[in-house]
Amino acid sequence: MTAAIVATDVSRTYDLDGVSVSALRGVSLTIEPTDYVAIVGTSGSGKSTLMHLLGGLDRPTGGTLLIGGRDVSGLDPGEMAKLRNETIGFVFQSFHLLARTTARDNVALPLVYRGLGRRERRRRATEMLERVGLAHRVDHRPNQMSGGEQQRVAIARALVTGPSVLLADEPTGNLDSATGQSVLALLESLNSEGVAVVLVTHDREVAARAHRQIVMRDGLIVSEAAV
Amino acid sequence: MRLAEAWRVALDALRANRLRSVLTMLGVVIGVAAVVALVGIGTGTKGQIEQQVEGLGSNLLLVVPGRLEAGSAPAASTMTLDDVEAVARVVGDRDRVAATIASGETVRAGSRSAFGSMQGVLENTPSVFVRRLDRGSYLTRTDVTTGRRVAVLGAGTATTLFGDRDPIGRQITIGGVRFRVIGTFERLGQSLGVDRDSEVHVPVTAAQRLLGTDRIDGLAIRAPDRERIDQLSTSVVDTLTERHPDSDFSAVTQEQILGVLGDILGVLTGVLAAIAGISLLVGGVGVSNIMLVSVRERTKEIGLRKAVGARPRDIGVQFLLEAVLLTTIGGILGMALGVTSAILVDAFSPVPAAITWWSLALAFGVSAVVGIVFGVVPAQRAGRLDPVVALRTE
Ligand SMILES: Nc1ncnc2c1ncn2[C@@H]1O[C@H](COP(=O)(O)OP(=O)(O)OP(=O)(O)O)[C@@H](O)[C@H]1O
Ligand SMILES: [Mg+2]
Numbered sequence: 001m002t003a004a005i006v007a008t009d010v011s012r013t014y015d016l017d018g019v020s021v022s023a024l025r026g027v028s029l030t031i032e033p034t035d036y037v038a039i040v041g042t043s044g045s046g047k048s049t050l051m052h053l054l055g056g057l058d059r060p061t062g063g064t065l066l067i068g069g070r071d072v073s074g075l076d077p078g079e080m081a082k083l084r085n086e087t088i089g090f091v092f093q094s095f096h097l098l099a100r101t102t103a104r105d106n107v108a109l110p111l112v113y114r115g116l117g118r119r120e121r122r123r124r125a126t127e128m129l130e131r132v133g134l135a136h137r138v139d140h141r142p143n144q145m146s147g148g149e150q151q152r153v154a155i156a157r158a159l160v161t162g163p164s165v166l167l168a169d170e171p172t173g174n175l176d177s178a179t180g181q182s183v184l185a186l187l188e189s190l191n192s193e194g195v196a197v198v199l200v201t202h203d204r205e206v207a208a209r210a211h212r213q214i215v216m217r218d219g220l221i222v223s224e225a226a227v
Numbered sequence: 228m229r230l231a232e233a234w235r236v237a238l239d240a241l242r243a244n245r246l247r248s249v250l251t252m253l254g255v256v257i258g259v260a261a262v263v264a265l266v267g268i269g270t271g272t273k274g275q276i277e278q279q280v281e282g283l284g285s286n287l288l289l290v291v292p293g294r295l296e297a298g299s300a301p302a303a304s305t306m307t308l309d310d311v312e313a314v315a316r317v318v319g320d321r322d323r324v325a326a327t328i329a330s331g332e333t334v335r336a337g338s339r340s341a342f343g344s345m346q347g348v349l350e351n352t353p354s355v356f357v358r359r360l361d362r363g364s365y366l367t368r369t370d371v372t373t374g375r376r377v378a379v380l381g382a383g384t385a386t387t388l389f390g391d392r393d394p395i396g397r398q399i400t401i402g403g404v405r406f407r408v409i410g411t412f413e414r415l416g417q418s419l420g421v422d423r424d425s426e427v428h429v430p431v432t433a434a435q436r437l438l439g440t441d442r443i444d445g446l447a448i449r450a451p452d453r454e455r456i457d458q459l460s461t462s463v464v465d466t467l468t469e470r471h472p473d474s475d476f477s478a479v480t481q482e483q484i485l486g487v488l489g490d491i492l493g494v495l496t497g498v499l500a501a502i503a504g505i506s507l508l509v510g511g512v513g514v515s516n517i518m519l520v521s522v523r524e525r526t527k528e529i530g531l532r533k534a535v536g537a538r539p540r541d542i543g544v545q546f547l548l549e550a551v552l553l554t555t556i557g558g559i560l561g562m563a564l565g566v567t568s569a570i571l572v573d574a575f576s577p578v579p580a581a582i583t584w585w586s587l588a589l590a591f592g593v594s595a596v597v598g599i600v601f602g603v604v605p606a607q608r609a610g611r612l613d614p615v616v617a618l619r620t621e
Contacts, residue, residue, distance in 0.1 A: 052615050055534070057533075057534060057614045057615050057618075058613075058614075058615045077538065077539050078538040078539060078540060081533060081536050081537060081538040081539075081541075082536065082538070084533075084534065084535070084536050085535065085536025086536075090534050090535070092618070096527065096530075096531045096534075096618065098528060098531070100239070100243060109531075109532070109535055110535035110536050112229060112232040113229065113532075113535065113536035113537050113538070113541060114536065115229060118231070157535065161535075161536070
């Protein structure tokens with residue numbers, strides 16, 4: 001079984017007006033196709049930076065990173081976009097849904113960039129909304145939905161392309177605990193169906209439910225333990 | 228599929244900011260409208276002038292003293308009626324050779340007066356130029372040989388002096404000398420900026436006596452056929468030069484006059500269109516500006532689209548389409564406004580205007596190009612946005 005993502009000694013340095021800031025300082029991590037990983041750590045420890053790298057939104061300034069078996073250092077921005085579209089699903093703390101756009105069209109968005117026709121996009125998006133329990137909200141716009149519903153729309157959007165890895169940066173951060181629980185339950189059921197799930201959280205209970213916990217501090221992984 | 232989505236998103240973006248879109252379009256609307264209307268007026272004027280020159284009569288050759296060259300001063304005429312006879316022998320038909328001596332004179336009838344252009348002419352003038360009589364009769368050969376003081380009035384002069392009364396047989400004075408009205412012309416309107424209804428035709432001999440000269444200003448020859456015009460032109464000029472070795476003479480055809488006028492009008496139209504084009508340019512800068520604002524406002528959206536798989540090109544095309552849509556909609560509205568203005572100008576002012584399909588096609592094409600040119604920088608900026616930075620933007 002090939003690993004979904006392999007990071008070897010990756011670093012990410014930002015250049016701020018000549019001063020270099022190291023957000024990641026040599027991180028090695030492998031995500032297997034069935035993984036359920038929680039990343040925890042203090043604010044500013046580099047969790048989001050790592051997630052962006054794992055998802056191919058950003059490129060490491062050092063080390064090697066393989067996503068779906070491909071070395072990202074050799075890919076141009078267009079190829080990176082294709083890679084994200086095909087292998088990664090993102091879920092963000094603040095949902096990032098398009099306003100003025102229905103739940104169905106929000107979910108269908110990644111399929112636009114896959115080049116699918118409108119009818120097929122809508123069919124798959126509707127199916128995915130049913131999958132996350134929002135069959136009754138397909139024509140609602142983000143401002144007509146609760147936070148939990150919006151996050152489930154975002155999860156449906158992340159899943160609609162059939163990715164092998166779901167990256168969720170504090171997916172429950174903006175939700176009350178009951179709603180957060182249902183979102184987590186959804187992620188877990190997806191994981192049991194064979195989607196690797198990587199989530200960043202500040203919540204110990206949430207982290208404890210993952211199969212593997214990674215603790216970060218100052219741009220380094222300080223401990224990695226199976227739960 | 229991606230292009231369809233880009234269209235949908237672009238339309239949606241314009242609709243979401245209706246007022247802003249309309250205001251941005253306004254620059255393009257005004258620019259395109261100005262181009263269409265001004266080109267229409269230029270084309271219409273050119274058409275009218277061509278019609279008027281053609282209306283003088285066909286196969287016309289005008290002979291004037293001096294050289295017709297840019298920068299050369301108008302020469303005093305040395306031609307006399309004897310030269311007309313000589314030229315008539317060259318042409319072989321004296322009915323085809325008209326002579327003129329013109330002078331601006333005050334024309335009076337009783338207490339009324341008008342400023343008229345007195346034209347001393349031969350009796351054959353109506354067979355060389357197209358002039359139709361409204362009432363009475365034209366000058367006769369006898370009128371010319373005896374220098375009889377009779378006059379044919381332009382429609383404007385006749386109305387000014389006599390109102391609704393019949394002028395035939397009445398007395399007028401031209402430059403203080405008494406003449407009798409024997410006819411009036413049909414109304415002609417303006418031609419090449421000259422009011423042709425204020426012409427007063429009198430026998431050339433009478434005019435010469437009144438002006439105290441034996442000269443004439445120029446000749447007009449109606450060639451028997453188009454093919455012979457050039458040859459005729461040379462032999463007429465040669466004949467005149469032979470008779471007046473110290474003077475220059477020039478002969479111009481209608482085609483030459485049309486060509487020169489066409490060139491002048493073409494340049495004028497071009498300059499007007501260019502000035503109008505500047506406002507189109509300003510409109511384009513406005514589009515650029517608003518597109519940059521739009522990119523900034525939708526930074527998060529761009530980040531999200533990139534995160535789910537949009538390539539830089541997809542984002543770029545989306546914003547380029549938005550800009551092109553903005554300018555082409557503006558262009559269509561501008562065309563409508565320009566055509567309407569041209570029609571109104573044509574109907575309610577003395578200035579003619581004609582809309583040509585090519586000016587519309589050009590205006591539309593130019594507005595699309597303006598969208599591309601001024602949309603490309605904002606579109607590139609959007610396409611190159613770093614998705615991480617874009618997503619972190621709040
Ligand atoms: N674009 C950037 N330019 C400069 N420094 C940056 C940039 N993005 C992140 N950093 C720095 O990198 C470090 C890690 O940031 P990161 O967002 O990964 O932290 P985090 O662990 O996700 O924090 P939080 O828990 O607050 O979300 C921080 O010190 C941050 O200031
Ligand atoms: Mg973070």
